[in-house]
Amino acid sequence: MGINYFTPQYEVCRDPKKCIKCKVCMRQCANEVHSYDEELDMMVADDSKCVDCQRCVSLCPTRALRITKYQNEFKENANWTQQHITEIYKQANTGGVLLSSMGNPVPYPIYWDKLLINASQVTNPSIDPLREPMETRVQLGSKPQKLEFDEDGKLKTKIAPHLDLQVPIMFSAMSYGSISRNAHESLARAAEELGTYYNTGEGGLNEDFYQYGKNTIVQVASGRFGVHVGYLSAGAAIEIKMGQGAKPGIGGHLPGEKVGEDVSKTRMIPVGSDAISPAPHHDIYSIEDLRQLVFSLKEATAYTKPVIVKIAAVHNVAAIASGIARSGADIIAIDGYRGGTGAAPTRIRDNVGIPIELALASVDQRLRDEGIRNNVSLVVAGSIRNSGDIVKAIALGADAVYIGTSALIALGCHVCRSCHGGKCNWGIATQRPDLVKRLNPDIGYKRLINLVHAWDHEIKEMLGGMGINAIESLKGNRLMLRGIGLSQKELDILGVMHAGE
Numbered sequence: 001m002g003i004n005y006f007t008p009q010y011e012v013c014r015d016p017k018k019c020i021k022c023k024v025c026m027r028q029c030a031n032e033v034h035s036y037d038e039e040l041d042m043m044v045a046d047d048s049k050c051v052d053c054q055r056c057v058s059l060c061p062t063r064a065l066r067i068t069k070y071q072n073e074f075k076e077n078a079n080w081t082q083q084h085i086t087e088i089y090k091q092a093n094t095g096g097v098l099l100s101s102m103g104n105p106v107p108y109p110i111y112w113d114k115l116l117i118n119a120s121q122v123t124n125p126s127i128d129p130l131r132e133p134m135e136t137r138v139q140l141g142s143k144p145q146k147l148e149f150d151e152d153g154k155l156k157t158k159i160a161p162h163l164d165l166q167v168p169i170m171f172s173a174m175s176y177g178s179i180s181r182n183a184h185e186s187l188a189r190a191a192e193e194l195g196t197y198y199n200t201g202e203g204g205l206n207e208d209f210y211q212y213g214k215n216t217i218v219q220v221a222s223g224r225f226g227v228h229v230g231y232l233s234a235g236a237a238i239e240i241k242m243g244q245g246a247k248p249g250i251g252g253h254l255p256g257e258k259v260g261e262d263v264s265k266t267r268m269i270p271v272g273s274d275a276i277s278p279a280p281h282h283d284i285y286s287i288e289d290l291r292q293l294v295f296s297l298k299e300a301t302a303y304t305k306p307v308i309v310k311i312a313a314v315h316n317v318a319a320i321a322s323g324i325a326r327s328g329a330d331i332i333a334i335d336g337y338r339g340g341t342g343a344a345p346t347r348i349r350d351n352v353g354i355p356i357e358l359a360l361a362s363v364d365q366r367l368r369d370e371g372i373r374n375n376v377s378l379v380v381a382g383s384i385r386n387s388g389d390i391v392k393a394i395a396l397g398a399d400a401v402y403i404g405t406s407a408l409i410a411l412g413c414h415v416c417r418s419c420h421g422g423k424c425n426w427g428i429a430t431q432r433p434d435l436v437k438r439l440n441p442d443i444g445y446k447r448l449i450n451l452v453h454a455w456d457h458e459i460k461e462m463l464g465g466m467g468i469n470a471i472e473s474l475k476g477n478r479l480m481l482r483g484i485g486l487s488q489k490e491l492d493i494l495g496v497m498h499a500g501e
Helices: 024-028 055-059 082-094 181-194 207-215 229-234 261-267 287-300 317-325 346-351 356-369 387-395 405-411 441-465 488-494
Strands: 010-014 034-037 042-045 065-069 115-117 138-140 163-165 169-171 216-220 237-241 307-312 331-335 377-381 400-403 481-483
Touching: 010 042, 024 034, 024 055, 055 065, 115 387, 138 377, 169 181, 169 441, 181 207, 181 405, 181 441, 207 216, 216 229, 229 287, 237 287, 287 307, 287 317, 307 317, 317 331, 317 356, 331 356, 356 377, 356 387, 356 488, 387 400, 387 441, 400 405, 405 441, 481 488
Parallel strands: 169 400, 216 237, 237 307, 307 331, 331 377, 377 400
Antiparallel strands: 010 065, 034 042, 115 481, 138 163
Protein backbone atom coordinates (compact mmCIF):
# COMPACT_ATOMS: atom_id res chain seq x y z
CA MET A 1 0.00 0.00 0.00
CA GLY A 2 1.34 3.42 -0.98
CA ILE A 3 2.39 6.02 1.58
CA ASN A 4 0.12 9.05 1.37
CA TYR A 5 1.71 12.19 2.73
CA PHE A 6 -0.77 15.04 2.88
CA THR A 7 0.96 18.38 2.76
CA PRO A 8 -0.85 21.09 4.74
CA GLN A 9 -3.06 23.57 2.93
CA TYR A 10 -1.70 26.50 4.92
CA GLU A 11 1.53 27.50 6.61
CA VAL A 12 1.67 29.42 9.88
CA CYS A 13 4.46 31.97 9.64
CA ARG A 14 5.67 33.33 12.98
CA ASP A 15 8.16 36.19 13.34
CA PRO A 16 10.41 35.17 16.27
CA LYS A 17 11.49 38.79 16.75
CA LYS A 18 7.88 39.88 17.33
CA CYS A 19 6.53 36.82 19.18
CA ILE A 20 6.43 37.46 22.96
CA LYS A 21 5.20 33.93 23.78
CA CYS A 22 1.98 35.27 25.30
CA LYS A 23 0.12 32.09 24.20
CA VAL A 24 -2.94 34.02 22.98
CA CYS A 25 -2.82 32.05 19.71
CA MET A 26 -2.74 28.76 21.64
CA ARG A 27 -5.73 29.69 23.81
CA GLN A 28 -7.78 31.02 20.91
CA CYS A 29 -7.31 28.18 18.40
CA ALA A 30 -9.99 25.48 18.66
CA ASN A 31 -8.06 23.40 16.12
CA GLU A 32 -5.01 23.18 18.43
CA VAL A 33 -2.61 24.48 15.81
CA HIS A 34 -0.44 26.42 18.27
CA SER A 35 1.46 25.06 21.26
CA TYR A 36 4.32 26.08 23.52
CA ASP A 37 7.52 24.01 23.43
CA GLU A 38 9.03 24.26 26.90
CA GLU A 39 12.30 22.66 25.88
CA LEU A 40 12.87 25.15 23.07
CA ASP A 41 11.11 27.98 24.97
CA MET A 42 9.16 28.99 21.88
CA MET A 43 5.75 28.82 20.30
CA VAL A 44 5.35 26.23 17.53
CA ALA A 45 2.56 25.42 15.07
CA ASP A 46 1.16 22.26 13.49
CA ASP A 47 0.40 23.54 9.99
CA SER A 48 -1.66 20.44 9.11
CA LYS A 49 -4.43 21.51 11.52
CA CYS A 50 -4.76 25.11 10.27
CA VAL A 51 -7.97 26.08 8.44
CA ASP A 52 -6.98 29.73 7.88
CA CYS A 53 -9.74 31.19 10.06
CA GLN A 54 -7.45 34.15 10.88
CA ARG A 55 -8.39 34.14 14.58
CA CYS A 56 -4.76 33.96 15.74
CA VAL A 57 -3.66 36.61 13.26
CA SER A 58 -6.42 38.98 14.37
CA LEU A 59 -5.70 38.63 18.09
CA CYS A 60 -1.89 38.44 18.12
CA PRO A 61 -0.91 41.58 20.10
CA THR A 62 2.41 42.03 18.30
CA ARG A 63 1.30 41.07 14.77
CA ALA A 64 3.80 38.23 14.79
CA LEU A 65 1.63 35.85 12.76
CA ARG A 66 0.50 35.48 9.19
CA ILE A 67 -1.11 32.55 7.35
CA THR A 68 0.00 31.76 3.81
CA LYS A 69 -0.77 29.07 1.29
CA TYR A 70 1.58 26.11 1.74
CA GLN A 71 4.10 26.26 -1.07
CA ASN A 72 4.82 22.58 -1.67
CA GLU A 73 3.69 21.64 -5.21
CA PHE A 74 3.06 18.27 -6.83
CA LYS A 75 4.39 17.79 -10.33
CA GLU A 76 2.51 20.18 -12.60
CA ASN A 77 -0.42 18.64 -14.46
CA ALA A 78 -3.34 20.63 -15.83
CA ASN A 79 -5.66 17.62 -15.56
CA TRP A 80 -4.46 15.83 -12.42
CA THR A 81 -4.04 18.80 -10.13
CA GLN A 82 -2.70 18.55 -6.59
CA GLN A 83 -6.24 18.98 -5.25
CA HIS A 84 -7.60 16.10 -7.35
CA ILE A 85 -4.75 13.79 -6.34
CA THR A 86 -5.02 14.66 -2.65
CA GLU A 87 -8.78 14.08 -2.63
CA ILE A 88 -8.29 10.61 -4.14
CA TYR A 89 -5.67 9.83 -1.49
CA LYS A 90 -8.11 10.84 1.26
CA GLN A 91 -10.97 8.74 -0.09
CA ALA A 92 -8.69 5.77 -0.70
CA ASN A 93 -7.66 5.99 2.96
CA THR A 94 -11.13 6.39 4.46
CA GLY A 95 -13.77 5.22 1.98
CA GLY A 96 -15.78 8.28 3.00
CA VAL A 97 -17.58 11.11 1.25
CA LEU A 98 -15.71 14.41 1.07
CA LEU A 99 -17.49 17.15 3.03
CA SER A 100 -17.27 20.90 2.58
CA SER A 101 -18.88 24.02 4.01
CA MET A 102 -20.04 27.42 2.77
CA GLY A 103 -20.66 28.16 -0.89
CA ASN A 104 -19.26 26.83 -4.15
CA PRO A 105 -15.67 28.17 -4.56
CA VAL A 106 -15.19 26.93 -8.14
CA PRO A 107 -14.40 29.75 -10.62
CA TYR A 108 -17.63 29.50 -12.61
CA PRO A 109 -18.97 32.76 -14.10
CA ILE A 110 -20.45 35.25 -11.62
CA TYR A 111 -23.17 36.94 -13.65
CA TRP A 112 -23.68 39.79 -11.16
CA ASP A 113 -20.20 40.96 -12.14
CA LYS A 114 -21.10 40.89 -15.85
CA LEU A 115 -24.17 43.09 -15.48
CA LEU A 116 -24.00 46.88 -15.46
CA ILE A 117 -26.66 49.26 -14.12
CA ASN A 118 -28.13 52.02 -16.27
CA ALA A 119 -28.12 55.65 -15.12
CA SER A 120 -30.16 58.77 -15.89
CA GLN A 121 -28.67 61.84 -17.48
CA VAL A 122 -30.82 64.59 -19.05
CA THR A 123 -34.29 63.69 -20.31
CA ASN A 124 -34.94 61.33 -17.37
CA PRO A 125 -33.31 63.22 -14.49
CA SER A 126 -31.77 61.45 -11.53
CA ILE A 127 -33.22 61.68 -8.02
CA ASP A 128 -31.30 62.69 -4.90
CA PRO A 129 -32.23 60.26 -2.08
CA LEU A 130 -30.86 62.64 0.55
CA ARG A 131 -33.37 65.33 -0.42
CA GLU A 132 -36.26 63.51 -2.06
CA PRO A 133 -38.50 60.61 -0.95
CA MET A 134 -37.21 57.15 -1.85
CA GLU A 135 -39.16 53.93 -1.18
CA THR A 136 -37.39 50.62 -0.52
CA ARG A 137 -40.24 48.91 1.34
CA VAL A 138 -41.68 45.78 -0.27
CA GLN A 139 -44.60 43.44 0.40
CA LEU A 140 -44.20 39.73 -0.19
CA GLY A 141 -47.18 37.54 -0.96
CA SER A 142 -49.82 36.77 -3.53
CA LYS A 143 -51.33 39.87 -5.14
CA PRO A 144 -54.76 40.07 -6.80
CA GLN A 145 -54.94 40.77 -10.53
CA LYS A 146 -57.30 43.67 -9.84
CA LEU A 147 -58.94 45.44 -6.91
CA GLU A 148 -62.71 45.78 -6.51
CA PHE A 149 -64.45 48.35 -4.31
CA ASP A 150 -68.04 48.65 -3.14
CA GLU A 151 -70.21 51.72 -3.74
CA ASP A 152 -68.87 53.29 -0.53
CA GLY A 153 -65.32 53.00 -1.76
CA LYS A 154 -64.40 50.17 0.60
CA LEU A 155 -62.17 47.38 -0.65
CA LYS A 156 -64.10 44.22 -1.54
CA THR A 157 -61.17 42.16 -2.81
CA LYS A 158 -59.78 39.78 -0.21
CA ILE A 159 -56.03 40.34 0.23
CA ALA A 160 -53.87 37.33 1.09
CA PRO A 161 -51.52 37.54 4.11
CA HIS A 162 -48.31 39.40 3.34
CA LEU A 163 -44.86 40.01 4.76
CA ASP A 164 -44.07 43.72 5.08
CA LEU A 165 -40.36 44.48 4.72
CA GLN A 166 -38.84 47.88 5.42
CA VAL A 167 -35.90 46.82 3.22
CA PRO A 168 -35.81 44.19 0.42
CA ILE A 169 -33.42 42.05 2.46
CA MET A 170 -34.11 39.08 4.75
CA PHE A 171 -31.76 36.76 6.66
CA SER A 172 -31.84 33.32 5.07
CA ALA A 173 -32.38 29.91 6.65
CA MET A 174 -29.60 28.75 8.97
CA SER A 175 -30.66 26.14 11.49
CA TYR A 176 -30.09 26.14 15.22
CA GLY A 177 -27.46 23.45 15.40
CA SER A 178 -25.60 24.43 12.27
CA ILE A 179 -25.02 27.90 13.77
CA SER A 180 -24.87 28.89 17.41
CA ARG A 181 -27.51 30.26 19.72
CA ASN A 182 -25.70 33.61 19.82
CA ALA A 183 -25.69 33.81 16.03
CA HIS A 184 -29.44 33.14 15.97
CA GLU A 185 -30.06 35.76 18.62
CA SER A 186 -28.06 38.31 16.62
CA LEU A 187 -30.11 37.58 13.48
CA ALA A 188 -33.45 37.69 15.33
CA ARG A 189 -32.74 40.97 17.12
CA ALA A 190 -31.43 42.60 13.95
CA ALA A 191 -34.51 41.49 11.98
CA GLU A 192 -36.80 42.96 14.62
CA GLU A 193 -35.07 46.34 14.63
CA LEU A 194 -34.71 46.50 10.85
CA GLY A 195 -38.35 45.63 10.19
CA THR A 196 -37.49 42.52 8.21
CA TYR A 197 -37.36 38.75 8.84
CA TYR A 198 -34.95 35.98 9.71
CA ASN A 199 -35.45 32.30 8.90
CA THR A 200 -35.11 29.56 11.53
CA GLY A 201 -33.83 26.98 9.06
CA GLU A 202 -34.84 23.36 9.54
CA GLY A 203 -33.84 23.11 13.21
CA GLY A 204 -36.96 24.42 14.92
CA LEU A 205 -37.24 27.58 17.03
CA ASN A 206 -35.70 27.90 20.47
CA GLU A 207 -38.35 28.83 23.05
CA ASP A 208 -36.39 31.93 24.04
CA PHE A 209 -36.81 33.31 20.52
CA TYR A 210 -40.60 33.07 20.30
CA GLN A 211 -40.60 36.72 21.36
CA TYR A 212 -39.24 37.57 17.89
CA GLY A 213 -42.06 35.67 16.15
CA LYS A 214 -43.38 38.72 14.30
CA ASN A 215 -40.03 38.87 12.48
CA THR A 216 -39.47 35.12 12.11
CA ILE A 217 -39.99 32.74 9.19
CA VAL A 218 -40.34 29.17 10.44
CA GLN A 219 -39.21 26.38 8.16
CA VAL A 220 -40.72 22.96 7.51
CA ALA A 221 -38.15 20.64 5.95
CA SER A 222 -38.15 16.95 5.11
CA GLY A 223 -37.00 15.92 8.60
CA ARG A 224 -39.78 17.99 10.25
CA PHE A 225 -37.41 18.74 13.15
CA GLY A 226 -39.04 20.89 15.81
CA VAL A 227 -42.29 21.22 13.88
CA HIS A 228 -45.48 21.47 15.95
CA VAL A 229 -48.52 23.72 15.93
CA GLY A 230 -47.00 26.16 18.43
CA TYR A 231 -43.93 26.51 16.22
CA LEU A 232 -46.02 27.10 13.11
CA SER A 233 -48.15 29.68 14.92
CA ALA A 234 -45.12 31.49 16.35
CA GLY A 235 -43.75 32.76 13.04
CA ALA A 236 -44.93 35.42 10.62
CA ALA A 237 -44.63 33.02 7.66
CA ILE A 238 -43.98 29.34 7.00
CA GLU A 239 -41.37 28.11 4.51
CA ILE A 240 -41.46 24.61 3.02
CA LYS A 241 -37.89 23.68 2.17
CA MET A 242 -37.88 21.49 -0.94
CA GLY A 243 -34.29 22.16 -1.91
CA GLN A 244 -31.12 24.06 -1.05
CA GLY A 245 -28.67 25.68 -3.45
CA ALA A 246 -25.56 24.16 -1.90
CA LYS A 247 -26.91 20.63 -2.16
CA PRO A 248 -29.83 20.22 -4.58
CA GLY A 249 -31.51 16.87 -4.57
CA ILE A 250 -30.16 15.60 -1.25
CA GLY A 251 -31.09 15.93 2.41
CA GLY A 252 -29.26 17.38 5.38
CA HIS A 253 -27.04 16.04 8.16
CA LEU A 254 -26.30 17.62 11.53
CA PRO A 255 -23.65 15.55 13.36
CA GLY A 256 -24.59 14.23 16.78
CA GLU A 257 -21.74 16.10 18.48
CA LYS A 258 -23.61 19.34 17.69
CA VAL A 259 -26.81 18.07 19.31
CA GLY A 260 -26.54 19.13 22.94
CA GLU A 261 -29.44 19.48 25.36
CA ASP A 262 -30.70 22.80 23.99
CA VAL A 263 -30.51 21.75 20.33
CA SER A 264 -32.06 18.40 21.30
CA LYS A 265 -35.03 20.10 22.94
CA THR A 266 -35.53 22.51 20.04
CA ARG A 267 -35.29 19.83 17.35
CA MET A 268 -37.17 17.23 19.42
CA ILE A 269 -34.51 14.54 18.94
CA PRO A 270 -32.29 12.66 21.44
CA VAL A 271 -29.11 14.30 22.72
CA GLY A 272 -26.09 13.23 20.67
CA SER A 273 -28.09 11.73 17.80
CA ASP A 274 -27.40 12.64 14.19
CA ALA A 275 -30.18 14.74 12.67
CA ILE A 276 -30.52 13.33 9.15
CA SER A 277 -33.07 14.88 6.81
CA PRO A 278 -34.26 12.62 3.98
CA ALA A 279 -33.72 13.86 0.44
CA PRO A 280 -37.43 14.14 -0.42
CA HIS A 281 -40.41 14.98 1.73
CA HIS A 282 -41.99 11.54 1.98
CA ASP A 283 -45.44 13.04 1.55
CA ILE A 284 -44.55 15.10 -1.55
CA TYR A 285 -44.03 13.45 -4.92
CA SER A 286 -45.97 15.86 -7.13
CA ILE A 287 -47.24 19.42 -7.30
CA GLU A 288 -50.59 18.08 -6.08
CA ASP A 289 -48.88 16.67 -2.98
CA LEU A 290 -47.12 20.00 -2.42
CA ARG A 291 -50.46 21.79 -2.74
CA GLN A 292 -51.87 19.53 -0.03
CA LEU A 293 -49.07 20.47 2.38
CA VAL A 294 -49.40 24.17 1.54
CA PHE A 295 -53.07 24.15 2.45
CA SER A 296 -52.52 21.91 5.48
CA LEU A 297 -50.13 24.51 6.87
CA LYS A 298 -52.54 27.33 6.03
CA GLU A 299 -55.35 25.41 7.70
CA ALA A 300 -53.21 24.80 10.81
CA THR A 301 -52.59 28.54 11.13
CA ALA A 302 -56.10 29.74 10.21
CA TYR A 303 -54.99 31.17 6.86
CA THR A 304 -53.19 34.04 8.60
CA LYS A 305 -49.66 33.41 7.35
CA PRO A 306 -48.12 33.35 3.87
CA VAL A 307 -46.48 30.09 2.82
CA ILE A 308 -43.12 30.11 1.08
CA VAL A 309 -41.74 27.22 -0.97
CA LYS A 310 -37.96 27.13 -1.19
CA ILE A 311 -36.33 25.34 -4.12
CA ALA A 312 -32.81 24.98 -5.44
CA ALA A 313 -31.86 26.54 -8.76
CA VAL A 314 -31.73 23.62 -11.22
CA HIS A 315 -32.02 23.33 -14.99
CA ASN A 316 -35.83 23.04 -15.09
CA VAL A 317 -36.45 25.58 -12.35
CA ALA A 318 -38.87 27.67 -14.45
CA ALA A 319 -41.27 24.75 -14.93
CA ILE A 320 -41.03 23.85 -11.24
CA ALA A 321 -41.77 27.44 -10.23
CA SER A 322 -44.76 27.51 -12.57
CA GLY A 323 -46.23 24.53 -10.73
CA ILE A 324 -45.50 26.04 -7.32
CA ALA A 325 -47.22 29.29 -8.34
CA ARG A 326 -50.35 27.22 -8.95
CA SER A 327 -50.04 25.22 -5.71
CA GLY A 328 -51.39 27.94 -3.45
CA ALA A 329 -47.96 29.08 -2.25
CA ASP A 330 -47.60 32.83 -1.74
CA ILE A 331 -43.84 33.18 -2.17
CA ILE A 332 -41.18 31.19 -4.03
CA ALA A 333 -37.62 31.29 -2.68
CA ILE A 334 -34.92 30.19 -5.15
CA ASP A 335 -31.44 29.29 -3.89
CA GLY A 336 -28.55 29.38 -6.35
CA TYR A 337 -25.55 27.06 -6.51
CA ARG A 338 -23.25 29.42 -4.63
CA GLY A 339 -25.47 29.31 -1.55
CA GLY A 340 -23.74 28.61 1.75
CA THR A 341 -24.22 25.57 3.97
CA GLY A 342 -22.97 24.16 7.24
CA ALA A 343 -22.02 20.93 5.49
CA ALA A 344 -22.48 19.37 2.07
CA PRO A 345 -20.80 16.62 0.04
CA THR A 346 -18.04 18.40 -1.87
CA ARG A 347 -19.00 16.88 -5.21
CA ILE A 348 -22.63 18.03 -4.83
CA ARG A 349 -21.66 21.53 -3.71
CA ASP A 350 -19.23 22.06 -6.57
CA ASN A 351 -21.05 20.36 -9.47
CA VAL A 352 -24.83 20.52 -9.01
CA GLY A 353 -27.21 23.41 -9.62
CA ILE A 354 -27.13 26.56 -11.74
CA PRO A 355 -26.38 30.25 -11.13
CA ILE A 356 -29.12 32.18 -9.35
CA GLU A 357 -29.01 34.97 -11.95
CA LEU A 358 -30.02 32.64 -14.80
CA ALA A 359 -32.60 30.83 -12.66
CA LEU A 360 -34.22 34.08 -11.53
CA ALA A 361 -34.47 35.52 -15.03
CA SER A 362 -35.97 32.33 -16.47
CA VAL A 363 -38.51 31.95 -13.64
CA ASP A 364 -39.65 35.58 -13.77
CA GLN A 365 -40.09 35.41 -17.55
CA ARG A 366 -41.96 32.08 -17.42
CA LEU A 367 -44.41 33.38 -14.81
CA ARG A 368 -44.98 36.58 -16.80
CA ASP A 369 -45.51 34.64 -20.03
CA GLU A 370 -48.14 32.49 -18.28
CA GLY A 371 -49.85 35.51 -16.70
CA ILE A 372 -49.34 34.27 -13.13
CA ARG A 373 -46.48 36.48 -11.94
CA ASN A 374 -48.78 38.21 -9.42
CA ASN A 375 -49.70 34.84 -7.89
CA VAL A 376 -46.38 34.74 -6.05
CA SER A 377 -43.47 36.88 -4.93
CA LEU A 378 -39.92 35.81 -5.75
CA VAL A 379 -37.10 35.81 -3.21
CA VAL A 380 -33.61 34.81 -4.32
CA ALA A 381 -30.48 33.68 -2.52
CA GLY A 382 -27.11 32.20 -3.28
CA SER A 383 -24.18 34.57 -2.67
CA ILE A 384 -25.71 38.03 -2.51
CA ARG A 385 -22.52 39.90 -1.69
CA ASN A 386 -23.42 43.59 -1.79
CA SER A 387 -26.13 46.14 -2.58
CA GLY A 388 -25.25 46.08 -6.28
CA ASP A 389 -26.15 42.38 -6.44
CA ILE A 390 -29.51 43.21 -4.81
CA VAL A 391 -30.36 45.95 -7.32
CA LYS A 392 -29.46 43.63 -10.21
CA ALA A 393 -31.54 40.81 -8.72
CA ILE A 394 -34.61 43.03 -8.44
CA ALA A 395 -34.14 44.31 -11.99
CA LEU A 396 -34.05 40.66 -13.12
CA GLY A 397 -37.39 40.03 -11.43
CA ALA A 398 -36.89 39.40 -7.70
CA ASP A 399 -39.10 41.03 -5.09
CA ALA A 400 -36.46 40.67 -2.36
CA VAL A 401 -33.34 38.69 -1.44
CA TYR A 402 -32.15 36.40 1.31
CA ILE A 403 -28.62 36.88 2.66
CA GLY A 404 -26.82 34.19 4.66
CA THR A 405 -23.05 34.17 4.16
CA SER A 406 -22.97 37.99 4.01
CA ALA A 407 -24.75 38.11 7.36
CA LEU A 408 -22.29 35.66 8.90
CA ILE A 409 -19.36 37.65 7.57
CA ALA A 410 -20.85 40.72 9.26
CA LEU A 411 -20.80 38.69 12.50
CA GLY A 412 -17.11 37.87 12.03
CA CYS A 413 -17.01 34.82 9.74
CA HIS A 414 -13.78 34.60 7.71
CA VAL A 415 -15.15 32.00 5.23
CA CYS A 416 -12.59 29.38 6.14
CA ARG A 417 -15.12 26.77 4.94
CA SER A 418 -14.70 24.53 7.99
CA CYS A 419 -18.21 24.83 9.48
CA HIS A 420 -18.79 21.07 9.35
CA GLY A 421 -16.04 20.53 11.91
CA GLY A 422 -17.98 22.38 14.61
CA LYS A 423 -14.87 24.24 15.81
CA CYS A 424 -15.67 27.73 14.54
CA ASN A 425 -13.19 30.03 16.24
CA TRP A 426 -15.56 32.99 15.77
CA GLY A 427 -18.46 31.44 17.72
CA ILE A 428 -20.76 31.14 14.70
CA ALA A 429 -20.85 27.59 13.27
CA THR A 430 -20.33 25.79 16.56
CA GLN A 431 -22.16 24.51 19.64
CA ARG A 432 -19.15 24.39 21.96
CA PRO A 433 -19.96 26.74 24.87
CA ASP A 434 -16.39 28.05 25.10
CA LEU A 435 -16.51 29.02 21.42
CA VAL A 436 -20.14 30.21 21.27
CA LYS A 437 -19.44 32.88 23.89
CA ARG A 438 -16.89 34.49 21.56
CA LEU A 439 -19.79 35.94 19.57
CA ASN A 440 -21.46 38.65 21.63
CA PRO A 441 -25.05 39.06 20.35
CA ASP A 442 -25.21 42.58 21.79
CA ILE A 443 -22.47 43.51 19.33
CA GLY A 444 -23.43 41.08 16.57
CA TYR A 445 -26.96 42.36 16.00
CA LYS A 446 -25.72 45.94 15.75
CA ARG A 447 -23.20 44.95 13.07
CA LEU A 448 -26.01 43.32 11.07
CA ILE A 449 -28.10 46.47 11.41
CA ASN A 450 -25.16 48.58 10.23
CA LEU A 451 -24.67 46.33 7.19
CA VAL A 452 -28.32 46.45 6.10
CA HIS A 453 -28.60 50.21 6.72
CA ALA A 454 -25.50 50.77 4.59
CA TRP A 455 -26.87 48.58 1.78
CA ASP A 456 -30.27 50.26 1.97
CA HIS A 457 -28.64 53.65 1.55
CA GLU A 458 -26.62 52.41 -1.43
CA ILE A 459 -29.76 50.91 -2.99
CA LYS A 460 -31.47 54.29 -2.73
CA GLU A 461 -28.50 55.99 -4.35
CA MET A 462 -28.54 53.52 -7.24
CA LEU A 463 -32.29 53.89 -7.66
CA GLY A 464 -31.90 57.65 -7.67
CA GLY A 465 -29.18 57.37 -10.28
CA MET A 466 -31.64 55.49 -12.49
CA GLY A 467 -34.33 58.13 -11.96
CA ILE A 468 -36.49 55.72 -9.95
CA ASN A 469 -37.99 56.64 -6.58
CA ALA A 470 -39.54 53.29 -5.56
CA ILE A 471 -38.01 49.85 -5.67
CA GLU A 472 -41.28 48.37 -7.00
CA SER A 473 -40.64 50.32 -10.22
CA LEU A 474 -37.36 48.49 -10.67
CA LYS A 475 -38.79 44.97 -10.29
CA GLY A 476 -38.32 43.10 -13.56
CA ASN A 477 -37.20 46.28 -15.32
CA ARG A 478 -34.38 44.70 -17.31
CA LEU A 479 -33.97 47.78 -19.45
CA MET A 480 -32.01 49.12 -16.49
CA LEU A 481 -29.35 46.44 -17.00
CA ARG A 482 -26.72 45.85 -19.66
CA GLY A 483 -24.50 42.81 -20.07
CA ILE A 484 -20.79 42.84 -20.73
CA GLY A 485 -18.61 39.90 -21.76
CA LEU A 486 -21.61 37.58 -22.19
CA SER A 487 -22.64 35.35 -25.08
CA GLN A 488 -25.85 36.03 -26.96
CA LYS A 489 -27.43 32.94 -25.38
CA GLU A 490 -26.60 34.21 -21.90
CA LEU A 491 -28.01 37.63 -22.75
CA ASP A 492 -31.18 36.02 -24.10
CA ILE A 493 -31.73 34.00 -20.90
CA LEU A 494 -31.07 37.04 -18.71
CA GLY A 495 -33.30 39.15 -20.96
CA VAL A 496 -30.86 42.06 -21.12
CA MET A 497 -29.12 43.85 -23.96
CA HIS A 498 -25.36 44.12 -24.36
CA ALA A 499 -23.55 47.22 -23.16
CA GLY A 500 -23.57 49.80 -25.95
CA GLU A 501 -27.04 48.86 -27.22
